[in-house]
Amino acid sequence: DVYYLDDPVITVHQSDDEVKEQFYFERTVFLRCAADSNPPVHYTWLRGREVLSEGSDSGVEIYKPFFTQGETKILKLKNLRMRDYADYTCIASVRNSCDMRDKRSVFSLSNNTAPPSIRLLPEEPVVVNPGQTVILMCKVSNGDPPPALRWSRQEGEELPKRSIVDEGTMTIPMITADDGGPYTCTASNNVGNPAKKSLSILVRGLCKGRFWITPDPYHNEDNIQIGREVKISCQVEATPPEELQFSWLKNGRPLKSSERMIITHTDTSVSPGTTNLDIIDLKFTDFGTYTCVASLRNGGIPEISIDVNISTTTVPPELTIPKGQSQLIVQEGDTIDLQCLVSGKPKPIILWSRVEESGAAAAAAAGRGTTG
Known part of the structure; x- marks a missing residue:
């Protein structure tokens, strides 16, 4: 076995129903001494230079509590007296089992103790x-x-x-x-x-911008058609969420809510924040590029913009890696550019992620790509 004796630690408590900011007179106080050791430790309590033992003072009780982990000894001071305000020393000893020096800890109890x-x-x-x-x-x-x-x-x-x-x-x-x-x-x-x-x-920050269209133009049964309603939804995570604000552009020009172009936003307390553009009774003149712009009200952070192209021609996303770029060999400390070619209508959002050796993808972050 390995023999050891850690320094004892004294902690002080009052009865739960007697806790005050200070330890006033006529209060019961518990001084707990605990030390990890092998073999089990023997404790001795001193008040000043006086050795305290069970029965030596009617105002003092010394006992080992039930349901505690490790060795501990509690000194109970009942209804504090003037002489109880003193220096208390807990001596931890294992000399009965092995030749190791005693260790001690001192706590000064006063009427200011709090x-x-x-x-x-x-x-x-x-x-x-x-x-x-x-x-x-x-x-x-x-x-x-x-x-x-x-x-x-x-x-x-x-x-x-x-x-x-x-x-x-x-x-x-x-x-x-x-x-x-x-x-x-x-x-x-x-x-x-x-x-x-x-x-x-x-x-403050903006991240994870994404959009979706209803009806979904990537499914054959949900084509965008003249005369139908089209909803563009844009979603962004913001910190703090209450500062998030949205605006819409059509072909680069500001777009305001109207009877046929209805712009709504979710409650700012809900994260991520979402804005919706409902186009009622789609007309040919409504075709074009719609831009959702997310920013923070107090500034200081670059805004996020997402372009969505609305037309009768929709093309699912297609991603290719330039020839010779699928595997790159670099030296530590080098700067490297990763490129992917993406096409599709509406214009897809490009997300980069890092694949760890285990195969699990790291958190995705919005990155740059080239749209074909």
């Missing part, structure tokens, strides 16, 4: 453009001893590599879309439960 509480600045979600610098501040509003602060992301995700953490202040320079999401500040001083507060960073 669990941590914190506040975040700013308090609201932070909305920024890519490339900006974001500063999040976690301020301690209460807690004795002074709490330790730690920033984290959800599900154990690492903080951005560029982030700089100085106590409770975290700075993220040159922020990217991957840096967006909730961040949590945790304050802990081993008194009561740790204090946690979260704040979200929203990095």
